Amino acid sequence: MAKNSPKNAFYAQxxxxxxxINASAxxxxxxxxxxxxxxxxxxxxxxxxxxxxxxxxxxTSKESVAAVRALRHTPSGAFGSCRYKLKSLEQxxxxxxxxxxxxxxxNIGFFxxxxxxxxxDTCLKISQLSETMGYPIVAVHIPKTVDNDLxxxxxxxxxxxxxxxxxxxxxxxxxDVASMAKTSTKVFILEVMGxxxxxxxxxxxxxxxxxxxxxxxxxxxxxxxxRDKFLAKVDxxxxxxxxxxxxxxxxxxxxxxxxxxxQGLRDAFGHAQLGGVAPVVASIIKEGLGLKYHWGVADYLxxxxxxxxxxxxxxxxxAMGKAAVELAIRGNNSVMPTILRKSNKPYKWTVGxxxxxxxxxxxxxxxxxxxxxxxxGITAKCRTYLEPLIKGEDYPPYKDGMPQYxxxxxxxxxxxxxxxxxx
Amino acid sequence: MAKNSPKNAFYAQxxxxxxxINASAxxxxxxxxxxxxxxxxxxxxxxxxxxxxxxxxxxTSKESVAAVRALRHTPSGAFGSCRYKLKSLEQxxxxxxxxxxxxxxxNIGFFxxxxxxxxxDTCLKISQLSETMGYPIVAVHIPKTVDNDLxxxxxxxxxxxxxxxxxxxxxxxxxDVASMAKTSTKVFILEVMGxxxxxxxxxxxxxxxxxxxxxxxxxxxxxxxxRDKFLAKVDxxxxxxxxxxxxxxxxxxxxxxxxxxxQGLRDAFGHAQLGGVAPVVASIIKEGLGLKYHWGVADYLxxxxxxxxxxxxxxxxxAMGKAAVELAIRGNNSVMPTILRKSNKPYKWTVGxxxxxxxxxxxxxxxxxxxxxxxxGITAKCRTYLEPLIKGEDYPPYKDGMPQYxxxxxxxxxxxxxxxxxx
Numbered sequence: 103m104a105k106n107s108p109k110n111a112f113y114a115q116x117x118x119x120x121x122x123i124n125a126s127a128x129x130x131x132x133x134x135x136x137x138x139x140x141x142x143x144x145x146x147x148x149x150x151x152x153x154x155x156x157x158x159x160x161x162t163s164k165e166s167v168a169a170v171r172a173l174r175h176t177p178s179g180a181f182g183s184c185r186y187k188l189k190s191l192e193q194x195x196x197x198x199x200x201x202x203x204x205x206x207x208x209n210i211g212f213f214x215x216x217x218x219x220x221x222x223d224t225c226l227k228i229s230q231l232s233e234t235m236g237y238p239i240v241a242v243h244i245p246k247t248v249d250n251d252l253x254x255x256x257x258x259x260x261x262x263x264x265x266x267x268x269x270x271x272x273x274x275x276x277x278d279v280a281s282m283a284k285t286s287t288k289v290f291i292l293e294v295m296g297x298x299x300x301x302x303x304x305x306x307x308x309x310x311x312x313x314x315x316x317x318x319x320x321x322x323x324x325x326x327x328x329r330d331k332f333l334a335k336v337d338x339x340x341x342x343x344x345x346x347x348x349x350x351x352x353x354x355x356x357x358x359x360x361x362x363x364x365q366g367l368r369d370a371f372g373h374a375q376l377g378g379v380a381p382v383v384a385s386i387i388k389e390g391l392g393l394k395y396h397w398g399v400a401d402y403l404x405x406x407x408x409x410x411x412x413x414x415x416x417x418x419x420x421a422m423g424k425a426a427v428e429l430a431i432r433g434n435n436s437v438m439p440t441i442l443r444k445s446n447k448p449y450k451w452t453v454g455x456x457x458x459x460x461x462x463x464x465x466x467x468x469x470x471x472x473x474x475x476x477x478x479g480i481t482a483k484c485r486t487y488l489e490p491l492i493k494g495e496d497y498p499p500y501k502d503g504m505p506q507y508x509x510x511x512x513x514x515x516x517x518x519x520x521x522x523x524x525x
Numbered sequence: 526m527a528k529n530s531p532k533n534a535f536y537a538q539x540x541x542x543x544x545x546i547n548a549s550a551x552x553x554x555x556x557x558x559x560x561x562x563x564x565x566x567x568x569x570x571x572x573x574x575x576x577x578x579x580x581x582x583x584x585t586s587k588e589s590v591a592a593v594r595a596l597r598h599t600p601s602g603a604f605g606s607c608r609y610k611l612k613s614l615e616q617x618x619x620x621x622x623x624x625x626x627x628x629x630x631x632n633i634g635f636f637x638x639x640x641x642x643x644x645x646d647t648c649l650k651i652s653q654l655s656e657t658m659g660y661p662i663v664a665v666h667i668p669k670t671v672d673n674d675l676x677x678x679x680x681x682x683x684x685x686x687x688x689x690x691x692x693x694x695x696x697x698x699x700x701d702v703a704s705m706a707k708t709s710t711k712v713f714i715l716e717v718m719g720x721x722x723x724x725x726x727x728x729x730x731x732x733x734x735x736x737x738x739x740x741x742x743x744x745x746x747x748x749x750x751x752r753d754k755f756l757a758k759v760d761x762x763x764x765x766x767x768x769x770x771x772x773x774x775x776x777x778x779x780x781x782x783x784x785x786x787x788q789g790l791r792d793a794f795g796h797a798q799l800g801g802v803a804p805v806v807a808s809i810i811k812e813g814l815g816l817k818y819h820w821g822v823a824d825y826l827x828x829x830x831x832x833x834x835x836x837x838x839x840x841x842x843x844a845m846g847k848a849a850v851e852l853a854i855r856g857n858n859s860v861m862p863t864i865l866r867k868s869n870k871p872y873k874w875t876v877g878x879x880x881x882x883x884x885x886x887x888x889x890x891x892x893x894x895x896x897x898x899x900x901x902g903i904t905a906k907c908r909t910y911l912e913p914l915i916k917g918e919d920y921p922p923y924k925d926g927m928p929q930y931x932x933x934x935x936x937x938x939x940x941x942x943x944x945x946x947x948x
Contacts, residue, residue: 119704121697149707178700184708266926274544274829277601277930281542284572285607290825311927378804380822399803401821402713406697410832412926492926502734503689503835503915507700509737 108140109211111430112154113162114147115179115246116217116224120260121267121408122419123246124180126216128173129423130244131162135170140431141212145515150184151215151224155197155525157204159515172508174420175498177408180510186525188224191231198231200523205239207518212240212430216423218247218258222438223462229436242426243438243458246419248405250301253464254456255440257491259422260405262415265305266492267407268294268349271400272309276316276347279396283345289336289387290347291397293380295404297353300324300468302404306349307480308488317343318479321383323353324468325477327362333390335478340393350383409505413494414449425453449490531563532634534853535577536585537570538669539640539647542602543683544690544831545842546669549639550603551596552846553667554585558593563854564635568938572605574638574647578620578948580627582938595931597843598921600831603933609948611647614654621654623946628662630941635663635853639846641670641681645861646885652859665849666861666881669842671828673724676887677879678863680914682845683828685838688728689915690830691717691772694823695732699739699770702819706768712759712810713770714820716803718827720776723747723891725827729772730903731911740766741902744806746776747891748900750785756813758901763816773806832928836917837872848876872913 113130115123127146134141146160147153153160160181162170173180188197205213215225222243229241245252250261272292279290296302300322310316317339321327339346354362363379380397387395418441425439436458444450472484480488498505536553538546550569557564569583570576576583583604585593596603611620628636638648645666652664668675673684695715702713719725723745733739740762744750762769777785786802803820810818841864848862859881867873895907903911921928 115704119701152707176700177697179704182707183704185705186708269926270832270928271826271830273927273930274600274831275825277599278542278825278829281538281602281606282608284575284605285609292826308927311925313924314927314930314932378820378822381801381804396824397801397822398824398826399801399820399822400826401819402698402701403694403715403821403823403826406701407694408697409693414926489925494926495920495923497918497920500918501736502912503692503837503917504696504731504734504737505693507696507737 108138108142110143110145110209111141111212111214112145112147112205112210113214114150114154114216115181115183116150116215116221117183117185118248118405119179119183120246120248120405121177121263121411122259122416123216124173124176124178125416125419126244126246126259126423127180128170129420130214130427131170133424133427137427137431141427145208145210146181148512149182150186151188152184152186152525154201154204156523157517157519159208160512161515164513165510169508169510174416175408176507177406181512187220191227198227201228202232202235202237204519206237208515211238214242214244214426216244216246218249219252219463219465222458226436226458226462229458240430240433240435242430242434243461244422244426245438245440248302249296249299251299251465252461253466254460256443256451257441259415259419261301262412262491263407264295264302264404265308265488266412267404267410268302268305268400269308269492270410272306272318272347272349273314273316275398276309279345279347286394287396288340288345288393289395291380291383291395292349293378293397293399294349294351296323296351298323298465300351303349303351304468304472304480304484305488308485308492317346319346319348320478320480321348321350321354322473322477323351323355324473327354327356329386329390335476336387337391348383350379352379354379408498408507411496412492413496414491416496418451421453429455446486446490449493531561531565533566533568533632534564534635534637535568535570535628535633536637537573537577537639538602538604538606539573539638539644540606540608541671541828542606543669543671543828544600544686544834545682545839546639547596547599547601547603548839548842549667549669549682549846551593552843553637553850554593556847556850560850560854564850568631568633569604571935573607573609574611575607575609575948577624577627578946580940580942580946582631583935584938587936588933592931592933597839598831599930600829604935610643614650621650624651625655625658625660627942629660631938634661637665637667637849639667639669641672642675642886642888645675645881649859649881649885652881663853663856663858665853665857666884667845667849668861668863671725672719672722674722674888675884676889677883679866679874680864682838682842684724685835685914686830687718687725687827688731688911689835690827690833691725691728691823692731692915693833695729695741695770695772696737696739698821699732702768702770709817710819711763711768711816712818714803714806714818715772716801716822717772717774719746719774721746721888723774726772726774727891727895727903727907728911731908731915739770740768741770741772743901743903744771744773744777745896745900746774746778747896750777750779752809752813758899759810760814771806773802775802777802831921834919835915836919837914839919841874844876852878869909869913872916
């Protein structure tokens, strides 16, 4: 192979998938295809980094222009993702060396990793190892997390669409319970994701606006659950408005530091039952106030809801994938593209860049002044931050009433290494 | 008042609300406004029939053209609904007589009742009583129920939008779990409404099409839950596809005739816990197969999801409200407009009419040949029936990322009767 012939790129999706992680893949592949003199082919890891470890690579050059284009409106991880955290270099150098070995075998000179904090850390380590091992790799991390907990970047692709789904669903369910409250359900409880930070729960607060006021009580993981204070708040809302909506984060903890969801539920046979936090809150309301309630658990629906994705979010996810390629071919190693907010009204943003060393192992929590003094709502400052992120609709195409999401061919790249790598 | 001066109309929403019951209200009010020589004003019951009993009427003539128009894209019951079943004439003649008294006091000559089977029965009784009491009322029932269980009409407004929401959500969540299955979640369980009939659960089957095959196991209320057969089916799907999606109706029963949801859950203190059926199914999968799972409960989200309403459904809901007025002013008493299916491909339908005596107290169950022989899926016949009902999108307007749903003024009509009626 000629010394200056372009190298291939490796791309992998990591951790929990989102409504827009494929939009990042779309931005990356489309941009790489425009720079064939710099990047020959994009190989994707089947099921994330596991695909690299086991030499199970997907040749994205086999996908049609239309199929790649359709990734922009397809939720989930088109190449498969995985929950697999590489150990530290000291604990398992063998895995990192294997990655370099696979990259070498397939002439891979670019490593793109699309994920959250853990994958940023992995990306950083691979870039460091490639230097010490003398095999040059340009490693770029592409931000993705519904938890919105990456530092430096103003927000994380994936979060805006969850936020929009939760805000819209909270508004809709609130209209429903308001209609029923006179003789039936008075409290609706919606459980949302976010074990460590209350960003997603905060989005429930967007359901209530000046035009459309809704009594919403938010239970944040950042605020220790206080049963009496909570019941008093719900009771006051029901007395004033006739109904109340509760948005509860799965990560809410009681004073003993335990998850509220983890109440040691047992079935009739004494078997432990893994419940959510919504039914626990429902029981607290029933016992404490005797009010009729309904509860829902959004679970995967919230992060897969491409049908109501935020246009801001889709655009940014695409832009991050595109920027990753542009940074890489300019030789920017060990970096992550970021979203820089320029203004709120009108919402303007641009693409920035940060060294991975500033991202790895740093978790961005929700600022204290984003939560109201009583602990149950979002402040104006929080609203100003969140509102642009749910802006705009970006509907997928439909056929016979159903959204048309793409499934790729995912053709394998022929293996070049002997033996099997066990993970 | 001159003998031939037009009478007023009374309209009320009954039972669980839907994403499109307000579209029926829109069709009714807009059509009545075009016939002011026949219908003077439309008064709505505040919180359904309770508004009539307590003489708590809303003057819809105070609402702007734009506000009434916006009802078409607003979920929930704009005037409030109620769960209040009038007793039989023999048991509580007093309530029926009170209704006639209120109608008389407000010169109401048309009674429009928007609801399911119970309200069809109430509507019929009011029409019968008005004859025996010598105060003429034209009573028309407007079909509405997410349960799709009214007879005669091909389908019920409200159902198509729930079906679309469940089909879309099931597809999206299935894409999600498919991405995660290699190292994490292998089974996703979605709990849906439908205590008596499996229409809504059946809609989950629409997520899988020839283009986009998805392994879905449906648990219908019509099919007794068989733990071993169920586990074998899930296991086979996970072995073949790597993952499996389960759509479970809240009404699924075990062989002892009890709801599967009603497993006598207790918290750590021995208090009874009202859980859904999804966590119960999750526990069965965990115990029986040891697979990692996630579960969601759509609850109110499914019936309030106007953001992803079916265009067929919205059009039909509007048409039913419009037809009700047209039937009434032509003197058709004690009837219900219906949806008549003319053809499947292309989907064509028209408006029909049926006497209320044929509707009241008749429940339409899902035909046996709509469920596959193994009891876990929908047949081609079922698909042919369901597909047109989720056709088309009918997006509400958005502002700053949020759907703009209307809240009416709901100005009260001045009371004319002395004393208070206790319900």
